[in-house]
């Protein structure tokens with residue numbers, strides 16, 4: 001079990017917060033293991049006790065939207081490169097099956113990253129307060 005530590009004494013830079021978020025760590029203290037499983041963020045950071053939903057029940061609605069946009073843009077980009085690289089002999093049957101699976105899987109794969117990135121962006125624009133712990 002990890003013993004909670006005090007909140008960071010200095011505010012991390014925006015780049016530090018984003019880097020930590022991309023590693024799926026707490027954007028505020030850098031501590032890891034903030035997910036109870038791939039799709040579920042713990043209520044508080046186990047290291048600095050930061051409320052990971054910032055105490056707002058609808059905090060991650062934006063993360064859901066950003067996740068969907070990023071996942072589908074990534075999917076469309078890969079599909080476009082695939083079609084262009086094999087043109088004109090495009091294997092439409094294979095693309096149909098892969099595309100259906102990718103449309104379901106890509107948001108699930110990118111979800112934790114967009115969730116921590118959304119938290120990092122929120123912390124950049126609205127620094128944590130004492131009430132966030």
Ligand SMILES: [Zn+2]
Nearest residue numbers: 026029045048
């Ligand atoms: Zn933390």
